Amino acid sequence: MKQTAPGHPLTAATLVTDPLDRLLIVHPTSGGSWHLPGGIVEQGESPLEAARREAREELGLSLDIREQDLFAVEWLQATRPGRRDRLAFLFAGPILAAEAPDIVLQPSEVDAWRWATREESRSILHPAVAARIMGPLQVPSSATYREIRNQK
Template identity: 65%
Template sequence: MANQAAGHPVTAAVLLTNPSDNLLIVRPAKENAPWQLPGGIVEMNESPFDAVRREGREELGLDLDVQEYDLFAVEWLQATRPGRRNRLAFIFAGPVLYPADTDRIVLQRDELDAWRWATRADAESMLHPALAARIVGPLQTPQRAHYRETRYEGTL
């Protein structure tokens, strides 16, 4: 955690779809980890925008055409356990990927062991419930970001 900034930890993820509006999800290499969106922790002195592009290169081997106006959602999440901190999660709407794009995916094997296309219903059941709740409305909504807060009553 040497690269983690003080204050709220920040994560950045990207929604990648195919022409059928399926969502690209990835499975972490950790045992029993739920499927998630490509992305990760924003490093110190890095913006969420820069982090999501870096994570695309590192995790998938793709240079994603994500722009600042592709911000999809921001959520403040209350810590769920003592010793944890509240955090901010940014999600960007990424480009539509075609077979020529997905043929170039090379997973970062120390972090991910699989990727797949998921329908909206499948993604909602496979992703962590907090992440699934962040994915609201159409998956491609440039210049129309959503903001949410997730509070856990009586947890801390």
């Protein structure tokens, strides 16, 4: 029987916006809520490398994301029995032209993308993800640490 290593799983995501301050969000092929481009940090990979890789895989984009683009680090409490708490790294990505980003979806991971206003994002993203977009979306070198606990 495979044992799970102690510690927290890591995820990395990127806030990509357009000149109108709309957020690029993606819809997973598996269904469920819309989310930010990103995913699990793989073994031997840094959160920054994972954010870049996930943008390439999900959207076909090579984003210029740097260490100083770290936007937030969040601790997220497990939502169900059998799940583990995790750490989420969020990077401020580039501002892309709204009319023609060269997006090519990876059908095995995402089936749609769209630009969403902050208000739209709050209503269609998972509540924990929506909480990430409360402040300014492009603030380099001002990372914050947050903890997301389940409301009981």
